[in-house]
Amino acid sequence: MTDTVWLDEENDLLMYIDQTRLPQETKICSCKDMVELFDIIKRLSIRGAPAIGVGAAIGLYAAASRFEDESEDGFLYSLRRSAQYINSSRPTAVNLAWALKRMVKRAEAEAGKGVDGIKAALKQEAKAIYEEDIETCRKIGEFGEPLIKDGATVLTHCNAGSLAAVRYGTALAPIYVATERGKRVSVYSDETRPLLQGARLTVYELAESGIPVTLQCDNMAASIMATGKIDAVFVGADRIAKNGDAANKIGTLGVAIIAKHFGIPFYVCAPISTVDFECESGKKIVIEQRNEREVTEMHYKSRMTHPDAKVYNPAFDVTPAELITAIITEKGVFKPDELHQIENNA
Ligand code: MRU
Numbered sequence: 001m002t003d004t005v006w007l008d009e010e011n012d013l014l015m016y017i018d019q020t021r022l023p024q025e026t027k028i029c030s031c032k033d034m035v036e037l038f039d040i041i042k043r044l045s046i047r048g049a050p051a052i053g054v055g056a057a058i059g060l061y062a063a064a065s066r067f068e069d070e071s072e073d074g075f076l077y078s079l080r081r082s083a084q085y086i087n088s089s090r091p092t093a094v095n096l097a098w099a100l101k102r103m104v105k106r107a108e109a110e111a112g113k114g115v116d117g118i119k120a121a122l123k124q125e126a127k128a129i130y131e132e133d134i135e136t137c138r139k140i141g142e143f144g145e146p147l148i149k150d151g152a153t154v155l156t157h158c159n160a161g162s163l164a165a166v167r168y169g170t171a172l173a174p175i176y177v178a179t180e181r182g183k184r185v186s187v188y189s190d191e192t193r194p195l196l197q198g199a200r201l202t203v204y205e206l207a208e209s210g211i212p213v214t215l216q217c218d219n220m221a222a223s224i225m226a227t228g229k230i231d232a233v234f235v236g237a238d239r240i241a242k243n244g245d246a247a248n249k250i251g252t253l254g255v256a257i258i259a260k261h262f263g264i265p266f267y268v269c270a271p272i273s274t275v276d277f278e279c280e281s282g283k284k285i286v287i288e289q290r291n292e293r294e295v296t297e298m299h300y301k302s303r304m305t306h307p308d309a310k311v312y313n314p315a316f317d318v319t320p321a322e323l324i325t326a327i328i329t330e331k332g333v334f335k336p337d338e339l340h341q342i343e344n345n346a
Helices: 034-042 049-064 072-087 094-109 114-147 173-180 197-208 218-226 252-262 336-345
Strands: 005-008 013-017 028-031 153-156 186-190 213-216 232-235 239-241 246-249 266-269 316-319 326-329 332-334
Touching: 005 049, 005 114, 013 049, 028 034, 034 049, 034 072, 049 072, 049 094, 049 114, 072 094, 072 114, 094 114, 114 173, 114 266, 114 326, 114 332, 153 218, 186 197, 186 218, 197 213, 213 218, 218 252, 232 252, 246 252, 252 266, 252 316, 326 336, 332 336
Parallel strands: 153 186, 153 232, 186 213, 232 266, 266 326
Antiparallel strands: 005 013, 013 028, 239 246, 246 316, 326 332
């Protein structure tokens, strides 16, 4: 599979696979404009917390490389404003804010080198964020792999695979590494209403990688766990609070509650950049509310409910730390209440 997002270094363009078109079509697109970048992230053409962060960093560079400001002050002002604007596209995935902050900080640190010098540094920073994502996710895979035994069946929710990052993904990384090492692993993928990231993306990428995958509707998770067939649940995260509470795709909380009921380990896989040490608890995490048409119309031939129906459409929910067996990061596997151990290295 090709990377999800990357930099076309020759032409200074953000390149990405438009995930709204998968699995029917693998369309590779480019972007060099802030307004377009906002829209790409908002409509989920680039989605998944790590991919949003990398895409935003590369996209910010692609746009900034074309800024015509001649003074450093003017350039930095335009950069900060653009970063603020892109950051408002999706509120929950902290990797977006993390990557944009990192880009702006790098530009500020290069002040004195002239606009061209700052642009060159931004290119380096965007490339570093991209490369680190590949390495980080690989390490998450390495740390998570021993938790998967040969012959295991794993359940996942949403898409936290390669499409949600640059190459390996987070929750699916341990599965990819286990498979590479000769373990037989199969996966149950929740379809993940309303935007079907599980059905459209997780099933696609696992099937393309030759990993056995079974699709189920979200309301079938309890039923399969009751049979005793599921050995572990692996999910990603969009923002993890300091106390270990983890926001992830809507429906994850239900899966965690069911897993607890049946005594099935529930693992959250995420890079440390997804941990928001400034957020004390999951109660403080802002949950993105999305357009009601995603529930009533998208993926149906026509509106499928009464015209007067009110719609509740939060994109994420928060799984409390006590339901999480462990958080798998690039620095190792932590109990949710041990996260503070890595705070100073974050
Ligand atoms: O709305 P999305 O598709 O961006 O939501 C994605 C998720 O919730 C993923 O599970 C999460 O970002 C972890 S990605 C490695």
